[in-house]
Amino acid sequence: MKWPSKLSFSLVFFVILMVGLSLFASGQGLFTPALPSGLKVNTADRYFEVWPKIVPADVETTVRIISRYETFPKADCTYRVTYTPVGRYAVKSGWVKASAEPIIPQNNAFEIRRFFESEQEHIFRIEEVKADGKAREVGTFHVYSLKPDLFVLRPYKGDIHMHSYRSDGREAPGYVIGAGRRAGLDFMALTDHRNYAASLEVIELFKSLPVDLKIFPGEEVHPPDNPVHFVNFGAKEGITELYKSDETAYRREVQAIMDKLGKIPEGVDRFQYASSVWAFEKIRERGGLGIFAHPYWRPGNANYISYALVDYIFETGIFDALELVSGFDWSDLQEVDVNNLQLARYIEARSKGQKIPVVGISDSHGCEVSDMFGRYYTICFAPSAELADLIKAIKEARSVAIETPAGKLPRAFGPHRLVAYTHFLLRYVLPVHDEMCFEEGRLMVDYAGGRSEVVEELKLLQGQVKKYYDRVWANDAKIPGTVKGGK
Numbered sequence: 001m002k003w004p005s006k007l008s009f010s011l012v013f014f015v016i017l018m019v020g021l022s023l024f025a026s027g028q029g030l031f032t033p034a035l036p037s038g039l040k041v042n043t044a045d046r047y048f049e050v051w052p053k054i055v056p057a058d059v060e061t062t063v064r065i066i067s068r069y070e071t072f073p074k075a076d077c078t079y080r081v082t083y084t085p086v087g088r089y090a091v092k093s094g095w096v097k098a099s100a101e102p103i104i105p106q107n108n109a110f111e112i113r114r115f116f117e118s119e120q121e122h123i124f125r126i127e128e129v130k131a132d133g134k135a136r137e138v139g140t141f142h143v144y145s146l147k148p149d150l151f152v153l154r155p156y157k158g159d160i161h162m163h164s165y166r167s168d169g170r171e172a173p174g175y176v177i178g179a180g181r182r183a184g185l186d187f188m189a190l191t192d193h194r195n196y197a198a199s200l201e202v203i204e205l206f207k208s209l210p211v212d213l214k215i216f217p218g219e220e221v222h223p224p225d226n227p228v229h230f231v232n233f234g235a236k237e238g239i240t241e242l243y244k245s246d247e248t249a250y251r252r253e254v255q256a257i258m259d260k261l262g263k264i265p266e267g268v269d270r271f272q273y274a275s276s277v278w279a280f281e282k283i284r285e286r287g288g289l290g291i292f293a294h295p296y297w298r299p300g301n302a303n304y305i306s307y308a309l310v311d312y313i314f315e316t317g318i319f320d321a322l323e324l325v326s327g328f329d330w331s332d333l334q335e336v337d338v339n340n341l342q343l344a345r346y347i348e349a350r351s352k353g354q355k356i357p358v359v360g361i362s363d364s365h366g367c368e369v370s371d372m373f374g375r376y377y378t379i380c381f382a383p384s385a386e387l388a389d390l391i392k393a394i395k396e397a398r399s400v401a402i403e404t405p406a407g408k409l410p411r412a413f414g415p416h417r418l419v420a421y422t423h424f425l426l427r428y429v430l431p432v433h434d435e436m437c438f439e440e441g442r443l444m445v446d447y448a449g450g451r452s453e454v455v456e457e458l459k460l461l462q463g464q465v466k467k468y469y470d471r472v473w474a475n476d477a478k479i480p481g482t483v484k485g486g487k
């Protein structure tokens with residue numbers, strides 16, 4: 001009798017321990033099914049489809065909420081919907097306060113036709129009421145209305161600063177690009193130190209694959225005797241080759257810039273500044289976007305370039321875009337939050353009326369060795385993911401920089417209007433997008449590792465994000481001015 005009771009005691013103890021541990025773990029979010037981007041598909045978006053989710057502002061539009069697994073209506077049940085405009089823009093729509101109104105579902109769909117006022121998020125809470133009066137929530141659904149200029153554009157997620165083992169990164173170029181798609185990126189550029197050729201190599205590798213990821217050329221530029229880091233995104237030729245093939249010409253051209261400088265602030269190195277002007281000009285001349293990389297990076301105790309030089313580069317605005325948030329491996333590198341300094345700088349420059357185009361990038365040196373890859377990126381609002389459209393979007397301040405620290409909500413930085421809209425996208429549109437990209441990226445990584453037969457599977461996946469977006473954006477929307485909408 002003795003040993004079984006001991007056993008049952010241990011069993012009970014074990015069960016209590018496991019239940020306790022799992023409760024603790026779920027409380028900590030350890031079992032939250034997050035994507036590599038750190039985003040998570042909203043539960044209601046699993047059970048229902050909401051078409052469209054993005055509608056034109058100040059127009060009457062029909063939104064359909066379609067149940068995919070559960071039948072509506074049910075016998076002896078009634079339904080009601082409570083509407084709330086998040087930003088409380090409600091002058092033309094006559095909305096006063098949230099109150100439930102009856103709604104009748106048909107063939108598993110709830111149809112809502114209404115005037116979506118101004119640019120804001122709209123919330124619809126649907127409840128089911130049984131004959132005995134007991135109510136339960138069917139789901140809460142989100143829609144966003146946009147003014148015409150933004151409505152006609154699409155969000156494109158991109159990381160345009162990262163490294164492979166062609167410089168000091170961990171993985172092969174093809175691995176890095178495939179892993180980027182796996183994390184939900186729409187466009188990328190590999191930017192190895194002093195190595196433009198690596199970016200061309202990876203474009204060539206995936207050239208014949210049927211994939212929707214756009215891959216562009218790039219490099220991180222380090223001109224001789226100038227410690228400033230530049231990212232060349234998309235230029236037709238490498239800047240590294242330029243100074244390597246003819247360093248005398250580089251020095252002569254920098255000297256010519258120095259000669260024309262005149263008086264510059266104390267503490268600014270004339271050669272370093274002139275060489276920076278040279279680098280940005282050369283990138284621009286070749287059709288690229290010149291990015292001022294991590295101005296407040298502090299590899300040891302000192303900033304990697306002088307504050308006087310950073311100040312003067314800002315003051316003279318010689319760059320095309322600022323690296324506003326950079327991915328950093330917080331665990332072993334930084335004692336100072338570099339991104340916080342970059343943000344403070346950006347806010348100050350903007351408050352003085354300066355226009356500062358921004359990007360967010362991972363600066364990853366290993367997709368598998370830290371959690372910053374796929375979590376630090378740029379969202380461009382552009383008519384397409386072609387290079388010219390993306391560069392134009394960034395230059396015209398139609399981009400935001402994203403950082404998603406592990407275990408935290410993603411944060412967007414940039415113009416307020418775009419940040420507000422991006423918050424909606426990060427919750428209700430992009431998680432499904434990221435999930436669609438995952439499989440394509442997984443197969444690209446496989447292809448880079450030599451498995452060429454994945455081409456057949458990739459063919460089947462191509463175009464799925466476009467089909468998804470065609471449903472998310474209202475397609476019957478006529479742009480106001482040509483529209484009879486309104487009240």
Ligand SMILES: [Zn+2]
Nearest residue numbers: 220229293294
């Ligand atoms: Zn760098």
Ligand SMILES: [Zn+2]
Nearest residue numbers: 161162220363
């Ligand atoms: Zn870098």
